[in-house]
Amino acid sequence: MLKAVLFDLDGVITDTAKFHFLAWRDLGAELGITVDEAFNEELKGVSRMDSLERILAFGGLADKYSTAEKEAFCTKKNDHYLELIQEMTPADILPGILPLLEELREVGLKAIVTSASKNAPGILELLQVKDYFDGIVDPASVAAGKPAPDIFLAGAALAGVQPAECIGVEDAASGVEAIKAAGITAVAIGDAEVLAQADRVLADTSALSLAVLRDAWEK
Numbered sequence: 001m002l003k004a005v006l007f008d009l010d011g012v013i014t015d016t017a018k019f020h021f022l023a024w025r026d027l028g029a030e031l032g033i034t035v036d037e038a039f040n041e042e043l044k045g046v047s048r049m050d051s052l053e054r055i056l057a058f059g060g061l062a063d064k065y066s067t068a069e070k071e072a073f074c075t076k077k078n079d080h081y082l083e084l085i086q087e088m089t090p091a092d093i094l095p096g097i098l099p100l101l102e103e104l105r106e107v108g109l110k111a112i113v114t115s116a117s118k119n120a121p122g123i124l125e126l127l128q129v130k131d132y133f134d135g136i137v138d139p140a141s142v143a144a145g146k147p148a149p150d151i152f153l154a155g156a157a158l159a160g161v162q163p164a165e166c167i168g169v170e171d172a173a174s175g176v177e178a179i180k181a182a183g184i185t186a187v188a189i190g191d192a193e194v195l196a197q198a199d200r201v202l203a204d205t206s207a208l209s210l211a212v213l214r215d216a217w218e219k
């Protein structure tokens with residue numbers, strides 16, 4: 001039986017990608033690296049430090065900075081990102097998400113947040129949806145980030161159910177890979193070619209419903 005839904009945050013519950021992009025673009029500019037929107041796609045679902053490493057490698061500066069310097073860059077990017085997201089409100093919840101959370105609550109299915117973002121609790125507060133969730137996996141508590149299965153296995157454990165009793169909802173290819181590696185049914189939001197590994201791909205979140213999730217899980 002389907003017992004829990006594991007939600008990615010950025011790109012599924014809300015669209016923070018534009019704010020991550022602006023913050024990385026400005027940091028990149030300071031370092032002499034052009035981060036454009038196409039490159040930003042490769043940072044979706046990727047942790048903060050791993051995103052910085054990818055940007056530095058992209059700019060040919062992979063070995064230039066010490067760990068302490070890289071940590072300072074991450075802090076700077078995050079401070080800017082936090083400033084940018086303060087304008088978020090419940091109006092920024094993506095279509096279909098709130099009705100789905102209501103449905104899950106009505107039938108008693110668990111809802112867990114499995115986001116790579118350390119800012120997930122604060123963002124859920126801004127969106128005023130924190131109470132709909134039974135738990136938030138702390139990405140700092142798992143050994144390896146997406147595409148490793150760790151965060152989704154931790155999500156199932158937090159829900160107190162088996163991976164096979166869950167569905168994971170993701171917008172990033174790395175996230176879909178992580179869900180499948182955890183032995184969980186994957187529902188993806190976005191481009192069917194990019195997300196081909198998923199069990200079901202929906203063009204956007206407005207198509208999400210408990211009926212659609214159950215159908216994907218049963219097949």
Ligand code: B16
Nearest residue numbers: 009010044045048115116117118119
């Ligand atoms: P933070 P998700 C991911 O969230 C974002 O897609 C990715 O762009 C970001 O770098 C990562 O969170 C870390 O975020 O800097 O806030 O800890 O898609 O896994 O919900």
Ligand code: MG
Nearest residue numbers: 008010011171
């Ligand atoms: Mg995402």
